[in-house]
Amino acid sequence: MTASDGVRLSVHIDGREDGPTVVLVHGYPDNSSMWGGVAAELTAKHRVVTYDVRGAGQSDKPSGRASYRLDQLADDLRAVVEAVQPTGKVHLVAHDWGSIQTWHAVTGDGLRGRVASYTSISGPSLDHAGAWFRAQLTRPTPKRLKNALSQFLHSWYILAFQFPLVPDVLWRTGLLGKQIQRMEPDAAPPDKSDGLHGLQLYRANMFTRLSRPAPKPADVPVQVLAPTGDAYVTTPLQTEVARWVPDLRIRRVVGTHWVTRAKPAVVARAAAELIEYAETGAESRGLRRSRVGAGRFAHKLVVVTGAGSGIGRATALAFAAEGADVVITDIDPATAAETLKLLEDHGVAEYTVDSSDGEAVHRFAREVRENHGVPDIVVNNAGIGMSGPFLDTSVEDWERVIDVNLWGVIHGCRAFAPMLAERAEGGQIVNLASAAAYLPSKILTAYATTKSAVLTLSVCLRAELAEHHIGVTAVCPGIVKTNITNTTTFVGVSEEEQRRRQKESSKLYARRGFGPEGVARDILRAVEKDTAIAPSTPEAKAALVLSRLTPGLLRAAAKLDLTP
Structure with missing residues (x-):
């Protein structure tokens, strides 16, 4: 299919035609193949849509930085949703940069009324993240300062990706891909082309959004799956979003950043529970106990x-x-x-x-x-x-x-x-x-x-x-x-x-x-x-x-x- 600016996106549909439609949005430096295990778990009961975001996999790879801005990425997601399901609502499951752009979409107007539920893994809204950092630093406590410092240390690569040439050379030589695999054994060998073009995601969005955040609320049921051993996104940054998400559930999943690859059944089960709740109103115990504000032992x-x-x-x-x-x-x-x-x-x-x-x-x-x-x-x-x-x-x-x-x-x-x-x-x-x-x-x-x-x-x-x-x-x-x-x-x-x-x-x-x-x-x-x-x-x-x-x-x- 073709996005609003002419970029062609590679879209794949699998599973039950009469099942709820689930759109899986991958992150960086992945492509849609990252969802293989999760998709296999979901296809028995769901209509599963995966696509390569611009700059990755079989989709076009525009060279201009403006092509990778969040507004355009969110519009790509809207276009995919309209193409695969012209009417009705879909369920969104996203990881890493896929989560970042999906947050932007569900808090914006482009998909208003079209999203039934959203499961986010290892990726915050950049606007929420910017506001979170301000709260840690402008109203400091020992805990908040510790959280902010920890996230800064986890995010060292964001600054490195802003420099010209150096990260590009590291990708071309394969050194950066090898480093990712050393840090994250669950990550697949990244494609050099995906890594190179995806650098524009950081250069087009990070500093502008984090320095001037404009956080907006999400009006859909949201579930955050926060891996306990994420080397890039800390748990507080992912989970302290209740002020913008009235219907929020938080589940701490044992695993690393690429828990989607390492434990696809765990991710699929959690996502399916939220989908079932949004479709039928039947709320599993797992969802009830993870609802924010439920109490220390409520529904356990x-x-x-x-x-x-x-x-x-x-x-x-x-x-x-x-x-x-x-x-x-x-x-x-x-x-x-x-x-x-x-x-x-x-x-x-x-x-x-x-x-x-x-x-x-x-x-x-x-x-x-x-x-x-x-x-x-x-x-x-x-x-x-x-x-x-x-x-x-x-x-x-x-x-x-x-x-x-x-x-x-x-x-x-x-x-x-x-x-x-x-x-x-x-x-x-x-x-x-x-x-x-x-x-x-x-x-x-x-x-x-x-x-x-x-x-x-x-x-x-x-x-x-x-x-x-x-x-x-x-x-x-x-x-x-x-x-x-x-x-x-x-x-x-x-x-x-x-x-x-x-x-x-x-x-x-x-x-x-x-x-x-x-x-x-x-x-x-x-x-x-x-x-x-x-x-x-x-x-x-x-x-x-x-x-x-x-x-x-x-x-x-x-x-x-x-x-x-």
């Missing part, structure tokens, strides 16, 4: 195991009070059903699951994914108490406490962590350890061993999952008034003595006066701050400090017999 999907009572129930209720949708499990179906009733509208479902049964936990995780989606937060809480001397602890006792307290956490992590990593939008795993993990006692050998293992597992897993932006928190409560004392096994004593010790322990914990609601508050705070180790209760916090400063003192105290 939270899984809590062992939620029939105590800390598990309190945690489920605390998340629900913050707007989260909660799925719960317990080995006791009656108590799980009671918790679900207390959750009211925020209780999604309850399942009867034995956390020590790996097959059952994995089956539960698959059902959650199929019926409710991938959770945002997983709380592995199920646990039992055990007290008594090592010499009186049988193999069966060891197997039971390890199966529930340690294997239950391992099963939960193994079942859900791969889902969170595959979704590539981060998440949080919370594992309930105990202050006993770092506060040794001769009467808690088996219990403390399992909780120490949970703490170490959590710290190691946190390091492993960091690249997926999945946080792992070990919560370490101290003395908390819960039902665990009524069910704790005291080894090496008669049934009558065991009941007496359970009763006395319950009285002691009740006098302490720290309820499970306090632990739940600490869990929510730890999730919000992505805390690695979160002691709960004053004695747990004090013991953690002492374990680091005076470990010998705690080893000496471990010899005390605190049996009730």
